[in-house]
Amino acid sequence: MSSTKTRSVVRTVASTQSEMTEIILPNDANTLGNLLGGRLMHFIDLTGAMAAYRHTRTHVVTAAMDHIDFIQPVHVGDLLILKSSVNRAFNTSGEVGVKVWVEHPQTGSMLHVASAYLVFVAIDKDGNRQKVPGLQPETANEIRRFGDALRRREHREAEAARRKKAKAATAAQANNSVTI
Numbered sequence: 001m002s003s004t005k006t007r008s009v010v011r012t013v014a015s016t017q018s019e020m021t022e023i024i025l026p027n028d029a030n031t032l033g034n035l036l037g038g039r040l041m042h043f044i045d046l047t048g049a050m051a052a053y054r055h056t057r058t059h060v061v062t063a064a065m066d067h068i069d070f071i072q073p074v075h076v077g078d079l080l081i082l083k084s085s086v087n088r089a090f091n092t093s094g095e096v097g098v099k100v101w102v103e104h105p106q107t108g109s110m111l112h113v114a115s116a117y118l119v120f121v122a123i124d125k126d127g128n129r130q131k132v133p134g135l136q137p138e139t140a141n142e143i144r145r146f147g148d149a150l151r152r153r154e155h156r157e158a159e160a161a162r163r164k165k166a167k168a169a170t171a172a173q174a175n176n177s178v179t180i
């Protein structure tokens, strides 16, 4: 079930921008002292959820984290800077982009280490899906990301349909081998 009550609201990308800073401690790292990929994904999920929350002003769940590049390793003692904003709002869902930098603690230099796209779905406290406010991109970059987000959604939908078809074919094959 979904409600229509928030649809007339339109927000800017700037109003969704969120940032998180973490210092990397030994508990976040592998045996080489590098940040664990799963820990980085957790930070990305949290920062992405903040942007989605600012956009929807209701509860959000992560439906997908569909693209992530780990470009550089992050070390114990580094400062991790994560920035997120909503790229596009759909019906009850929206795509959020998260970009991650590492700040060298002594020099202050910044290095891009990862990027990811996540899809969040808005729900109320009872788990009913909620319409999300519209999003108005303003800058050239925001307009580019707005267009790219639609192409990624179409790709996701095509991929989901392909998986569903493959699963049905496997199930049909299994049924056939049982009845033979």
Ligand SMILES: CC(C)(COP(=O)(O)OP(=O)(O)OC[C@H]1O[C@@H](n2cnc3c(N)ncnc32)[C@H](O)[C@@H]1OP(=O)(O)O)[C@@H](O)C(=O)NCCC(=O)NCCS
Residues within 6 Å of the ligand: 060, 061, 062, 063, 064, 090, 091, 092, 093, 094, 119, 121, 129, 156
């Ligand atoms: C995400 C979830 C609410 C979607 O429920 P559903 O019944 O499959 O919903 P629908 O198929 O009606 O789709 C609802 C919206 O989610 C989007 N969606 C659903 N699954 C998706 C996926 N795998 N990737 C991207 N978007 C997805 C749909 O495109 C749709 O968006 P729209 O309304 O903007 O067009 C449900 O699968 C769920 O609760 N998953 C668990 C979430 C969770 O626990 N996350 C981790 C902790 S926060």
